[in-house]
Every structure is written in C-alpha cells, then in structure tokens.
Amino acid sequence: MSDVAEAGTGRRARGGGGAARRAERSALSIETARFIERRIPNFEVLNEEALEIIEHNAETVLEEIGVKFVENPAALERWKAAGADVKGDHVRIPRGLARQLCSTAPSRFTQHARNPARNVEIGGRNLVLAPVYGPPFVRDLEGGRRYATLADFRNLVKLGYMSKWLHHSGGTVCEPTDVPVNKRHLDMLLAHMTLSDKPFMGSVTAPERAQDSVDMASLLFGADFVQQNTVMTSLININSPLVFDGIMMGALEVYASNNQATIISPFIVGGAMAPVTVAGTLTQVLAEILAGVAYSQLVRPGAPVIAGAFVTSIDMNSGAPTFGTPEASHITYGAGQLVRRLGLPYRSAGAFCGSKLPDAQAAYESANSLNMGLLAGVNFMLHACGWLEGGLVSSYEKFVMDADQLGILHHFAAGVDLSENGQGLDAIREVGPGGHYLGCAHTQANFKTAFWRTELLDYKPFETWEEEGGRDTVTLAAERVKRLLNAYQPPALDEGIRESLEAFVARRKESMPDAFV
C-alpha cells in the first residue's frame, strides 16, 4: 500500500485552492440534480402487528434454522466469539443478538464523489439513484442484442454522467466481456473514475478485486481520505436462502475494514429462493439482512452498510423471474418498513422489467417498480435506468428512457408547495369563473418551474408528430443516445492522478495471467 499512499495526490491531498480544482469546476457543464430528499410520507403496507409477527419469525429463523457462512473460517470464529451457536459452517444466532449487533451500523452516511458537489447522503428520507448493474449483454436499436464490451461500458458510464436525474455512476453497468474476468474490474473502475465525477461502486467478485478497488480509490481521493471517508458503495449479495459465501463475505471484509460501504442484499426470486408467500419471503429477507449486517459490524463496528432487498416473483410456468408485479411490490414496501425499524439505509427497486425489448411491457413494469421504490422509502436504488430482459441486457435506449422518468420521482418527492404563491388564490381571483389561466400573472411567474418537463417524450399534436416521422419512444431514445454521446466531454481530472490510475491498472494487469471464468 505504500505506493498508493505516496501516489495519494487526490483532490483533498492538494488542499483547498489548487489550479486543478478550479479547472475541474470550470469544466462542469453537465447539470446533475441533487439526490432526492423526500417531503412526502412513505407508503406502508404492513401494520404494527404484521411487523411484529415477521420480526419474531425472523429471529426464530436465525435461532432455530440458522444461516451458513461457507468457506470462511474467520467468519465462523467471529460468530463464535459473538455468542452464536456454530456447528461446522452452520451458525445459529440467539434471539436478539443479530439486531443488537446491527445497532452499531450508521443510520446514514455520506458517499463522497471526486466532485464534492456530487456527494450523496445515503439514508434518512433520501433517495440516491444509480444505473443498471450486471448485464452481460447490451442492446440498442441499431445493433440489436449482443455481448457487452468495454466500449459499451464506457458509453454507459458517459450516459450516466450526462443524465441529470442520476446521482451515481453505479458499478458494473454492463459486463465488459471482451476483457478477461480477472482484469475487468480495473477497466471498469478506471472508466468510472475518469469518465464521470459521480460516486461509484467497487468490485465484489473477489476479495483481491475489492482490495484493488480500495487501492484505486486511494489514488483518486488520497489514502488517508479513503480511510476516513466512504468513497465506494459496493454490492454484496446473499446466496438466498440463508447462505453467505466466502467470496462475497471476503469482499465485504475488505470494504468494511477500509470503512467503505456495502449493500448487503438478498437476491431472491420468490418461490425459488424464498417461500412463495409475501410474509414468508419478508421473514427470510429480514433474517438474511440481520445476519449479514450483523456480520459487517463484527468485522468493523460502525462500518457503513445498506440493507438491501432484491426480490422478484416467478412465472410458475417457465420459472422466469417476473417484474413490476404486485407481490414484488408488497415485499419492497414491507422490507422498507422492516429496515427502517432497524435504523438502516434501504436499497431496493429499480427500473425492473422482463421484456426483451424497451417496449410497453418494459415501461409498465419499470414504472410500477420506480413508483414503488419512491413510495417504499428506498434510500439507494440500483438499476434505476437501463435494465432490460430480467437484467440480462443493458439497453442504451432504455437507459435514457428510464433516466427521463427519474425526473418524475424528483418532482413528486418534493411534495406540495403550500406557500401563498403555491396556494394561488390571487390567480383564481384574477381569472374568475369562465376565464383562462394561461396569460395570468401567477401563471407567467411560475410556469417555468411549475411542471416536470420530459427531455424525451413526445407531446406534439398528431399531425406534427406524423410529419416528423411518427417516431415511437425507442426511436426518440436512440436519437437522444447519439446526441448525448456526441456531446460528451469528460470532467476535468488532474493529470497526475490519471497517470497514477492508468499505471496501477497496467501494473495489476501485468501481474496476472488472463482468466476468462
């Protein structure tokens, strides 16, 4: 780590007034909305009695049925020392212990971006939006469906950077399948760090890749800064039901011990990895969150974590996961209530869909999920744009389509303005019965900010729309993708930092043979 510390020439290391920072700021032409601070209540689908039943049952699961921490002797030692009943890799957690351990996790934390204006506060009544994560394929109108490459990855990071309503650059916006599996994370991190100045996620596919992520972040932010602040939020999935594998937990251990945030998240297709009923799934989700978050606090008390719930339902005919469904909504709302009672930030929802195309099916499903995410009190929404085909595909067009819809969440979350201007009584007086508001003073004073405005959808009269080619949403989106990528300019970055990052990536790549599995 000494090379990292020496190369720690990041923004903060240079102090408050350097030329590099001024250059960086002057280059910022892309408007990004501040993360959402809700002024609306959460929607709650469970009453107090239901919550208590599920909480009781989750403790029963931990105590009687237990969880497994596999291929991870250190984890078993930690659990034993904490008072759990450990037999082999099977860990049974006495009633109340996991919840008590969770109490050292912060209820909210700041994730720093290299541009401080883009820092995000995760927790409380906030909502931070991040793009799609994980697909091995991409699709666009021109090229169809194909394996994703690093070029696609870089394009999607650019689109994320240019999306006003997206607060976070995300992580694996697609899998760059043209790069060896054991080296991808280096190129992905380099892209997030250099092509965007929004906050980003680290690698979780192996503990050493998590360490690479920490090391590269130390180059970007300065090593001291990283140890004292959270600059990455990374996705740790639980192997539902009730299994915590050594690789994911190994990555979690790296992040937690370096003060970096993790999302600890069951990944559940209901009926396959959890009971087919909503309350049963919620019970398992809560048990898994309790065990996972408790473990993060055993590694480092106070380590920032987000309690996650990725839950879909299943098509019982084909076994395919289904999205935007009422049962997934019940679970997302209910898990939000349970997580808030734990005092933790909550990750769930996204622009989920099962459709193969960015068509009406995709939009119905995504809108159902996005609305639910906002009202369920989600604090960190991964997959907020670009997700297609059950997460197998990152769609260029859907990325900008969903990203436009995210503006709706911002405006709705702002709540209703009850100021005198908001009440508008003078406007009603001025216009009177049978009048027209378009020209009145109140309308003129407010119309620019009164309504959310799409940058994509079409409201032209039919005849105009037809003359212009009768374009559907995907066609409009494809045009927008091209416009954005053509207009893209990278945010300024200190040349010394860029060189140290590139050198790190080159050195790490040279140190390993390529691996493709």
Added chain:
Amino acid sequence: MSDVAEAGTGRRARGGGGAARRAERSALSIETARFIERRIPNFEVLNEEALEIIEHNAETVLEEIGVKFVENPAALERWKAAGADVKGDHVRIPRGLARQLCSTAPSRFTQHARNPARNVEIGGRNLVLAPVYGPPFVRDLEGGRRYATLADFRNLVKLGYMSKWLHHSGGTVCEPTDVPVNKRHLDMLLAHMTLSDKPFMGSVTAPERAQDSVDMASLLFGADFVQQNTVMTSLININSPLVFDGIMMGALEVYASNNQATIISPFIVGGAMAPVTVAGTLTQVLAEILAGVAYSQLVRPGAPVIAGAFVTSIDMNSGAPTFGTPEASHITYGAGQLVRRLGLPYRSAGAFCGSKLPDAQAAYESANSLNMGLLAGVNFMLHACGWLEGGLVSSYEKFVMDADQLGILHHFAAGVDLSENGQGLDAIREVGPGGHYLGCAHTQANFKTAFWRTELLDYKPFETWEEEGGRDTVTLAAERVKRLLNAYQPPALDEGIRESLEAFVARRKESMPDAFV
C-alpha cells in the same frame, strides 16, 4: 313514460326464478373479478394543516369569487332559495353552505348491473374500474388511426365484457362518428345493454338524451326498479374554472331526479383551466366539487354522486396536456384526501397517456397513473384501459394491455396475507440454508394463487421469444384482441326486453331528423 312502464319487463319485474334468468346465468362463461376492496392504506400527500388551508381557501372562492350556473334559470332559483347570493348567473355561496348541502349525498351506493353478480359498490375502500370514455378516433395495429364507428364501439364493449379485471362497461368507449350526433346515445346504450351484462353509463350530451337513457334503463331493469335503485353512473363535467353549463346541469337534473348517479367532475388542464400550482388547482377543484355536489343535492337530497377530479398538467411549450406527471399525481392524491373528508365517493385517475402509439411512453404514463389511482383511494376509475393520445384515440391494443395491468391493482390491493400459511415459517424450516423452494410442500400448495399472472406479457427465454418472431407488446396485444373478439359470445338476454329496447331505439330515431353537430 307510460310505454316505458308497461314495457318494464326487466329481470326484477319477472320475479326471482324465471327461465330467462336461469338462461342468462347459464350463458355466463366470462370470468369477471369482483370490484376491488382495498386492504391497503391510502397514500396521503397532504398533512392536516395543508388540508385545512385548502378547505378554507375553497370556501373563500365560493363566497368571494363565486361560480356561474349559465343558461339555467331553475338552478339560480334553487341557489337563491338555499341562501346563496345570486346576481345574474353568478352564484356566491356563503362559507359552509355548500359543504352542508353535500352532507345529504350518500357516502357509498350500489350500481346495479343486469347481471346481479356484476353489481358494483361505489365508495368506501372500493375501486371500480371502467374503460376509456370519449375518443373520436380509434387505432389498431392493422388499420392505424381513423375515425371511430359504431362497429368499433361494439367491439370495444365486447372487449370490456371479456376483460376479467374490468368491472364496468363504461359509456362512450369511442364516439360512433358514423351515427348522427343526436342519435348516437341510443346505439351506444343498446350496445352496452345487449352486448355486455356489466354496469354502464348514460348519455349526458343533452337533457333529453339523459331521459332516453333513463327510459331505456327502465326497459332493461323495470321502471320501478330504476326509480328505487341506481342503474347508471353518468359523467357530468364542470366547465372549469367555476362554470356549470345548462346542458350538463340539465343532464344532471334528469339523473338526480330519477335517483341515478352522476360523477361531478372538473376537467382541468393545469395552468390553463386552473392555477399552475398544485395547491391552487386543488383549491379550485374542491370549490367546484362543493358547488356541483351541493347542486345535485338541491335537485334531490340523497341523490347518489361521485366527486371527480380529472386533472392533467400542461406542456408549456405546445399547450398540450401531459399525463403521468408528478404534478397530476400530487393533485390526484390531494383531491382524494379532500373528497374523503367530504364523505363522498371519489373518481379520478385512469390509464392516461399523451403518446400517439401504445409504446413505452404510453405505458410509463399509464402505469404512473394507474398506480397513483390505486393508492389515492379512487373509488371509480374511468379510462382505466384503452386511452391513447391524450384521450383523442381509443386503442384496441392498449385496451387489452391496460386491462391486463389492472390485475396488478387487484392483487396489490389485497394486501399481505399474515395467516400461518402466509407466514410460511414451515417452508423455511423445510428448505433450510442453501435449499430450493420450488419443490417444497408449501410452494406446491400455494403456487397457483400466490402470484398475479399476466395474460399478455412475455416472460419466455430470449431464444424462445426470438424463434416465435420476437414480438413486441403491441403485436401480442393485437393477437389477443383478435382472439377475444373471435371468442366473444353475448350474455343471454330476455328476447322481450331486447325487442322492446330495439323498438325504443327505432322509434326515437324516427322521431328526429339527423343532426351532425
């Protein structure tokens, strides 16, 4: 009316056990879900203080600014007698009077269908879903966009009859533009009465057409039954801002005096017909509802009414109405709260969209509105399926696409099952860490009913989907439309009633010259 009374050979007039009724029942092969009875809370966007401010301001509007009842001397007399300050057609209503008059309106009522299994209860925590209303155009994949005809009207009534999640046959599902304006209502009513056995709406375009609606309903249900029960719910729009025109109020008078229900509803494009701010629009909406509902109770205390709010926002560039927007959602949620405090059933929301095609834009916008309608506590949702292009077009494909999504509202509204079976703790015990739920006893016992299932959307693996032609949602919907219309069989209807209805329509058509405006 004597011919109507004599011809009142409807179901009830025949008593409880006639052969006609048995025949009717045995012919029922179409499954229709019961109206939604919510087991979930409403979402509330306004706090108590905000509600009180808006209620106070609405009374100020009524008292100081007033409303107009135009071309309607009888209405002005009624208002004068009730204690309002009437000058010309301008009516100023003392603070509190309108709210007090509203108190005689029932908080819920039954709308009877000719098939009693399809009666709907409007009010309380219920939600009744009805199709699109009013478009002069239709669109389908094969024929494109064109003026609607009576053949289209009949097709849409058939689709409504065959839609499981639609409880109501609606009214003007499209304008049959090939029938003279002054005779359309007769053909539309005949279609609803004979092609479907779900409840329906009456004509409001002239008082005499409202009377024709009552007379035809009397033939179908029996005249006594109609006078004692509500068999139609009809749409009375207010000319926002604050004007009640003689034609619409004349129709309302006919319905109210015959004990038939009306939806009294501002029709507002925000920024044009109401203030550009949410709280200002809510103030005007409440004032209009108060005045309109109060007037219905002046006509006949106890007449069943629904308080409506059709509100969209506006694209300030083009002046076009916009749908699925956050401001429209604020208003829909807030108006629901205000209407509940009045103790009235609430009409709002729908599968609204501005898109010219049933594409992703249409689906985003519609899903935003449908979700909002469910959570806003709407009791009667007109336009719940088939609406396209800002209400200019009834779309065949979107009708079945939206109708499929309505199943989601039913399942979500059912809330979470906390029974022992719902809790599923034994399933978690059986499966344990690392197991799989697909084969477990709990899954087998519950999977058929556990999840909402689409009858339209595609969840097949990519390869299968591609082999089958890579169809998008609209293509799948077009195929479903054809399947449904081919399979359609009319519900049985007593031949005597059918003949009396047809004779009534023929006689009324002969009595008038054609009018096309």
